[in-house]
Amino acid sequence: MSRFRRALLWATLAAVILLTVLSIYGAFLGADRAQALFNSVPLVVYWFATVALLAAGIALFRRLLRVPSLLAMHLGCILVLLGAMWGSQPGHALQKRLFGIDKIPQGELDILEQIDENRVEVTEGKSIRELPFYVRLRDYREEYYEPGRLFLWSRDGQSWQMPAEAGQTMVLGKNLGTVTIRRVYRNFRIDVENGQRVTYDEPGGFNPALEVDIEGPGAQPGKRYVFAWRPAHMNPDSSLAMNYHQAVRDYISELEIIEDGEVVASKSIEVNHPLHHDGYHIYQYKPGGENEYGNKYTGLLVVSDSGLNVVYGGYVLLIGGVFWHFWGRRILHWFKTHYVVAANLPGESR
């Protein structure tokens, strides 16, 4: 092996070890500072050097070019790195300089129901920029796991939980007594009729609550109401704190994309199911809700898709390459030696 090629292999090894060490160091920094580290100037130099190293490897080692699996995985790595660079902040600046493509790399889009919006607060630098289309929120809703759960804590630090279903009971012990859930409200309302308090479930709104009974020596007799919106707290006269928790199953925003006043696309987006339009992905980013005027709102993240297909193409090559190299060839070899009697054995493992 020529000295130059030997040097190239050493350089590869050094590059791999360096990135390993930096990754571990980065893990101690936490995500934000690690991101800054891996986007700093010395690391940018490192990324370019690694791409060059990979390209030089393919150019100078015949086997890397001739063995398809080796070519695929090394080429795959090049694509992943180039795609990531192209999609990065400086990559976007370069796109603008070279091709005049002016895209927003990433930003937040907070929108109110029925008000078309295209202004995005850019993540880097916090400036306001406009998308080439408008986004409209038709509806926003949250789905919850049913049933929710009732959590209970005693003064001495014991805790319990039970499914929040009418009829559920739980014995907490001799002193604390027995807890029974009498009723589950989706939208709790209370009125006073003839001097009596009347509670009822009003269709439409959303104010989840539980009606709970506690029977036992230390317990105050009577109904108690536990509200989902209210954090657990301990009344001075009670020996239990309670909290009604409904875990969110999904945040859903029904979106429409408007171009020239016309709806050109629509989708109910939720976490893990973004909308893709005109070079951008739109994600459910923050929980939405209803403001004091009864208008719904939602928090979206808009991300440019620049370079994404290159990265994904790299992934496909990388995965195809490693599986073919390490699995495919072994399986083929196995079939040949077992079923093709006169096969030549490829001297695979050194």
Added chain:
Amino acid sequence: MEIKYTIQGLLIYITIAAYLLAFATTIARRVRAGRAMFIAGFALAAISFVYRWLHVQHVPLQNLFEVFLFLGVACYPISWFCQHALRIGGQWADMLIGAIVLFPAGFVFNAEPMQLPPALQSWLFTPHVAVYMLSYIFMLKATFQSGEQLLNRRPRVEETLIPPEQATYELIAIGFPLLTLGLVLGSWWGKLAWGRYWGWDPKELWSLASWLVYLGYFHWRHMFGTKHPRINSLWAVTGMLAIIVTLLWVNLAKVFAGMHSYAT
């Protein structure tokens, strides 16, 4: 840590006991008895898996409990495959691995359907985890083989087995594509859930570091072949150490605050 007072739990505990007994018996050089115990453990694990399947009425690969239960079943076939198709020994290690992977199913993960936060509700969740865990089994087997190499042991029992250094290479060669796939699936999922395929959070960085160590291993071994067998083995051991940190430290000790921390 919680004990499961259910038939499912009981089945898992008996399986763990069988695997551990198989391990102890094999270490005590009662190889045949050990193998019989191993097969018995496998049968129990399979029953446990089928029981779960009937109980939940879907393929039980949808949460962490079920994935680890599956791995507890997979250990024996993997071991059999390695021995018969690849001529790789170390069955004693496979018995131990069987007990290790069933431990989280028995004591850590809740068997009840979990209320997953929205980000974790993705069809990619199960393949991402399952592929990683499968690769970890092969990497763990490789680590035991490299341990044998470092201790200068040769396969005693069956002459036909390949020597530990080569066995380490073969096992890593099988595990590495799975490790790569796990990383890529995770990245893809990150893109769908959070809008980015790479976020530099500690768990991601540790998993990248683990992958890179094995990458370094391959390039090192390409350069030197079997000239420095001990260094080859040390690469394999280092890879396993990185995996253990990826798997346990970040999740359990919650040393770093990262986006992945709620995946436990």
